[in-house]
Structure formats: structure tokens, C-alpha cells
Amino acid sequence: MGQRKVCHHNPNLPKGRPIIFVLGGPGSGKGTQCDRIVRDFGYLHLSAGDLLRDEVKYGTEIGQECEQLMKDGKLVPVEVTLKLIKKAMKENRNSTTGFLIDGFPRAVDQAEVFEKKVGRPKLVVFLDCPREEMEKRLLKRGETSGRSDDNMDTILKRFDTFLLESMPVVKYYDNLQPGLVIKVSSVPPPDDVYKEIYCAILGFRGEMDTDPMCAALHHSDSCDRLSFA
Numbered sequence: 112m113g114q115r116k117v118c119h120h121n122p123n124l125p126k127g128r129p130i131i132f133v134l135g136g137p138g139s140g141k142g143t144q145c146d147r148i149v150r151d152f153g154y155l156h157l158s159a160g161d162l163l164r165d166e167v168k169y170g171t172e173i174g175q176e177c178e179q180l181m182k183d184g185k186l187v188p189v190e191v192t193l194k195l196i197k198k199a200m201k202e203n204r205n206s207t208t209g210f211l212i213d214g215f216p217r218a219v220d221q222a223e224v225f226e227k228k229v230g231r232p233k234l235v236v237f238l239d240c241p242r243e244e245m246e247k248r249l250l251k252r253g254e255t256s257g258r259s260d261d262n263m264d265t266i267l268k269r270f271d272t273f274l275l276e277s278m279p280v281v282k283y284y285d286n287l288q289p290g291l292v293i294k295v296s297s298v299p300p301p302d303d304v305y306k307e308i309y310c311a312i313l314g315f316r317g318e319m320d321t322d323p324m325c326a327a328l329h330h331s332d333s334c335d336r337l338s339f340a
């Protein structure tokens with residue numbers, strides 16, 4: 112993953128509704144940032160984890176198949192997640208201006224199959240957060256979330272799965288298309304983390320100059336801060 116100086120200004124954007132992936136470790140803040148993106152851009156937020164938890168909650172066949180895997184911090188088969196995501200995209204294709212996919216793809220083979228069967232995202236946001244910080248956040252969230260995986264035992268397994276299987280997805284997209292991935296530290300407060308994401312989205316929409324803060328970033332050398340290094 113080399114140093115690349117890339118501004119998010121892609122003149123060859125295909126038409127249609129954009130897809131954004133928000134990736135990062137467990138508790139890195141994906142859902143928190145997605146809330147802000149939805150607020151400002153109105154994209155449809157599809158959390159693969161939420162879709163799976165709904166299946167578990169309603170006791171569907173998929174839910175029964177996935178419940179234990181999720182408690183063990185393992186990945187459910189891509190056929191399952193892809194089916195849920197594609198269904199939600201299809202149902203909403205006429206009512207949304209874009210798709211914000213949170214926590215998927217979780218492995219390189221998942222990214223490959225998405226690329227083949229659905230398409231390429233316009234932007235991949237990678238939230239970078241130290242493990243200790245993620246652990247602290249998840250344990251705190253676990254006090255009230257009711258999630259069966261917000262406990263120390265499962266958190267450790269989720270970290271292992273993330274490092275082994277999910278981190279390579281970031282490199283996959285960075286290699287696939289320079290500038291596609293932005294790496295953002297999610298340690299600062301949520302609104303500060305969001306600034307870079309917001310500018311990157313304006314960038315691929317060709318609207319960078321509509322916001323003075325983003326325009327300054329775009330026209331200065333600091334533009335390469337947005338690229339994955």
C-alpha cells in the first residue's frame with residue numbers, strides 16, 4: 112500500500128446511485144459515522160450486522176444459521192450477507208440516492224464477489240482506531256446494547272477475525288483503484304472524524320468547492336491527507 116497523492120475528484124464516475132463502504136474494526140465508530148452521513152446526504156444505511164441481528168431476532172432460518180457464528184465472532188457465509196444486502200438495495204433502489212454499506216465486505220473473497228455481482232463502491236472509508244480504544248468502547252457499549260457479542264470473550268474473537276480476514280479488504284480496494292480508500296483516524300470526537308469523510312463524499316460528488324473547508328483542503332497540498340498511506 113504505497114503513499115499516493117490523490118484528491119477525491121474522479122471525472123470518470125459511472126452514473127447511478129453511489130455505493131460507499133464504511134469499514135473498520137469492531138467499535139471503531141462505523142455506525143456513528145454512518146448516522147452523520149445519512150443526516151447530510153440521505154443515503155440508505157445498510158449495516159450488515161444489523162441485517163443479521165434482525166434475522167436472529169425474528170428467528171428466521173438465516174438467523175438460526177448465523178446466531179452462533181456471531182456469538183463466536185466469526186464471519187457468516189458471504190452468500191447470506193450478500194443476499195440480505197442485495198435484497199435491501201433492490202427494495203430501496205427507487206427511493207434512495209445512494210447506499211451506505213456499513214461493516215461489509217468483511218473478507219477479500221466477499222469484496223471480490225460484490226465487485227462481480229453488484230459493482231464497485233465510489234468510496235471506501237476505513238476508520239482506523241487502536242485496539243485498546245475499540246475494546247474500551249465495546250465494553251462500555253455492552254453495558255446497554257444487549258448485543259450478544261459485546262462481551263470480552265467475543266470481543267477478542269472479533270478482533271482476531273478483523274485482523275486476519277477484514278483488514279486485507281482495505282488493501283484490496285487500495286490496490287484496485289488508487290484514491291478509492293480514505294483512511295481516517297476515528298480516535299478524535301465523532302464530529303471531528305466526520306469532517307474528512309464529509310469532504311471525501313463531496314469530492315466524489317464533484318461538490319468539493321461548495322464547502323469552504325473542503326475547498327481549502329482540495330486546493331491545498333494537504334489534499335493527499337485523504338489518501339490511504
Ligand SMILES: Nc1ncnc2c1ncn2[C@@H]1O[C@H](COP(=O)(O)OP(=O)(O)OP(=O)(O)O)[C@@H](O)[C@H]1O
Nearest residue numbers: 137138139140141142143248252297298299300301
Ligand atoms: N469518535 C468516537 N469517540 C468516542 N466514542 C465513540 C466514537 N465513535 C463511536 N464511539 C462510541 O463507540 C461505540 C462504538 O461505536 P459504533 O457503534 O459506531 O461502532 P461500530 O464500528 O459500528 O461497531 P460494531 O462494528 O461493533 O457494530 C459506541 O458506543 C459509540 O458511541
Ligand SMILES: O=c1ccn([C@@H]2O[C@H](COP(=O)(O)O)[C@@H](O)[C@H]2O)c(=O)[nH]1
Nearest residue numbers: 159160181184185186187192214215217
Ligand atoms: O458482513 C458481515 C457483517 C457482520 N457479520 C457478523 O455480524 C457480527 C456483528 O457485525 P457488526 O458489523 O459488528 O455489527 C460480526 O462479528 C460477524 O459475526 C458478518 O459475518 N459479515
